Amino acid sequence: GEDVEQSLFLSVREGDSSVINCTYTDSSSTYLYWYKQEPGAGLQLLTYIFSNMDMKQDQRLTVLLNKKDKHLSLRIADTQTGDSAIYFCAEGLRSGSARQLTFGSGTQLTVLP
Amino acid sequence: NAGVTQTPKFRVLKTGQSMTLLCAQDMNHEYMYWYRQDPGMGLRLIHYSVGEGTTAKGEVPDGYNVSRLKKQNFLLGLESAAPSQTSVYFCASTDPGGSYNEQFFGPGTRLTVL
Numbered sequence: 001g002e003d004v005e006q007s008l009f010l011s012v013r014e015g016d017s018s019v020i021n022c023t024y025t026d027s028s029s030t031y032l033y034w035y036k037q038e039p040g041a042g043l044q045l046l047t048y049i050f051s052n053m054d055m056k057q058d059q060r061l062t063v064l065l066n067k068k069d070k071h072l073s074l075r076i077a078d079t080q081t082g083d084s085a086i087y088f089c090a091e092g093l094r095s096g097s098a099r100q101l102t103f104g105s106g107t108q109l110t111v112l113p
Numbered sequence: 114n115a116g117v118t119q120t121p122k123f124r125v126l127k128t129g130q131s132m133t134l135l136c137a138q139d140m141n142h143e144y145m146y147w148y149r150q151d152p153g154m155g156l157r158l159i160h161y162s163v164g165e166g167t168t169a170k171g172e173v174p175d176g177y178n179v180s181r182l183k184k185q186n187f188l189l190g191l192e193s194a195a196p197s198q199t200s201v202y203f204c205a206s207t208d209p210g211g212s213y214n215e216q217f218f219g220p221g222t223r224l225t226v227l
Contacts, residue, residue, distance in 0.1 A: 004155070008153060031213050031214065033215075040220075040221075041220055041221070042117075042203055042218035042219050042220045042221050043156075043203070043205075043216075043218045044218070045215045045216070048213050048215070050213070088155060088156070092214060098144065098161055098163055098169070099144060099207055099209055099214040099216075100146075100158060100161070100171075101156075101158075101216060103155040103156040103157075104155050105153055105154055105155040106155055
């Protein structure tokens, strides 16, 4: 079965870079996603990468995909206190006609002043 | 454009009671999903629907039922609540014709079963 794994916690100093890592198991994933959840709120899509790409950059965010090792990472440059949240990695799979997502357990990012 | 809304926001039930959680979306999305979120476990799919009048089981469907009588609404029912169903429930929707199938999430319902 599919399994997405992430470390549970990460702390960084304001202004430093944060790197959140994720491993997935299903090589047939079409898209891989990073979602952000702020306290008391639902999940919001932060960025995504298509499975035939190695890297995607979007302002302070850089996503790296290593398909051979099934490893995905999210780098946040110049991390701010407003970046404190839970970050979920997810892989997009097809199941019949559905567009199901399998989520990791989430990484709690704490940004220290 | 409200996106995905969920009612209620909070609920406390006693074991054995029943309730229905309502999800509504105004984006004309075909697909809708119900997840539960538990500490350290991410989101797990309960049930989903690929169109009005259709539903299917996800990863953890036991103890829940769903209905999709109207395209914009997806209801999650608990017939006889158990303490193991204490969780935060999220609804999501997506347009399957979209280029990268972003799922849009509601704000969640926090349910406690005593």
